[in-house]
Amino acid sequence: EIVMTQSPATLSVSPGEGVTLSCRASQTVSINLAWYQQKPGQAPRLLIYGASTRATGIPDRFSGSGSGTEFTLTISSLRSEDFAVYYCQQYINWPRGGYTFGQGTKLQI
Amino acid sequence: EVQLVQSGADVKKPGESLRISCTGSGYNFTTYWIGWVRQVPGKGLEWMGIIYCGDSDTIYSPSFQGQVTISVDKSIATAYLQWSSLKASDTAMYYCAREGGDVAEGFEYWGQGTPVTVSS
Numbered sequence: 153e154i155v156m157t158q159s160p161a162t163l164s165v166s167p168g169e170g171v172t173l174s175c176r177a178s179q180t181v182s183i184n185l186a187w188y189q190q191k192p193g194q195a196p197r198l199l200i201y202g203a204s205t206r207a208t209g210i211p212d213r214f215s216g217s218g219s220g221t222e223f224t225l226t227i228s229s230l231r232s233e234d235f236a237v238y239y240c241q242q243y244i245n246w247p248r249g250g251y252t253f254g255q256g257t258k259l260q261i
Numbered sequence: 262e263v264q265l266v267q268s269g270a271d272v273k274k275p276g277e278s279l280r281i282s283c284t285g286s287g288y289n290f291t292t293y294w295i296g297w298v299r300q301v302p303g304k305g306l307e308w309m310g311i312i313y314c315g316d317s318d319t320i321y322s323p324s325f326q327g328q329v330t331i332s333v334d335k336s337i338a339t340a341y342l343q344w345s346s347l348k349a350s351d352t353a354m355y356y357c358a359r360e361g362g363d364v365a366e367g368f369e370y371w372g373q374g375t376p377v378t379v380s381s
Contacts, residue, residue, distance in 0.1 A: 153323070186367035188306075195356055195374055196298075196306065201367035208369070239306055246365035247294065247320055251308040 154178055154242055158254035165259065167230050173257045175223040175240035184244040187216055187225045190256075191236045199238075200225065227259075235259050263287040265295075265357055267372035273347050273379050280343035281375045283357030290338040291315040294360040296368060297331060297342045301353045311360060312340055347379045 155178040165171050175185070183203035188196040198207040200216035203223060213228045227234055240254040268282040283295060296311040310321040310331045319331050333340045340357060355375045358368035 184365065188368075190306075195371035196358075196368070197371075198367045198369045201365075201369075205366075207367065237305075241306075241308075241367065243365045243367075246360075247311060247313075247318075250311065250320055250322055251296070253306040253308060256305045 154181065154244065154249075154252050156240055156242055156252050156254035158238075158240055158257045160257060161255070162258045162260060164261070165230055166261065167232055169230055170226065170228045171230060171259065173225045173227075173238055173259075175218075175225070175254050177221045177223075177242055180220045181242040181244040183219050184242055184246070185216075185218070185223050186241045186243065187214075188239045188241065189234075189236045190239065196239065230259075232261075235261055263359070263370045265359060265370055265372035267355075267357060267375045270376045271378070273377070274381055275349055275379055276346050277379075278343070278345050279347055279377065280341050281355060281377065283340045283342075283372050285314075285338045285340070285359065288359075291335050292362045294362070295333070295340040296358050296360055297329075297340075298356045298358060298368075299325075299353045300356065300374075309342070309355075314338075314340065347377075349379050349381075351377060352379050353377060 157176045159174045185203045187200040190196040204216045237256045237258045294311045297309040299307045309325040312319045312331045357372040359370040
């Protein structure tokens, strides 16, 4: 099973700042990596797939990069609505191998 | 507009059975996969399984294999997640989400979630 490890668990930042979240895979997932945002009481929202492709309607202050085992999600110029929990997800062996989520990074003010 | 609408909240006793549903609309239901994701209160996301709505091909996470059953009724564009004997540890929010058709591109569309409480 591929294990996804996100760091840090919690990140405290101020509105207007930029931030980079990390996600590491226990073995290569190529670019089969997605990022999600989840706000309290809401379903997750797809931000990035294919490691760097923004999903429909996602603002360009969100960007993803990486391949293999190391990935980052960068949010430039944080807005109040960006404070949430962020999850990475791998799908290298889709569909038979399914998916694995990271444990999440909470972005707080 | 693509929508996934899930059944409402459920409260059950340990040992009872349960089936929750996820109805898709606004797209060709049979050419996409639907996945189920569990979220225990205060915890992260766990992938449970996915089903191809065209032919019911189903893949389970090893963590949930044998614990739940995923099915689909394409005549009414509805996917199901069911338990034959609930445990208190099944208390969680359950989400359905649509995956791509031929290629994986992440879960772009999500249901609103179904909270399940299992308590004696």
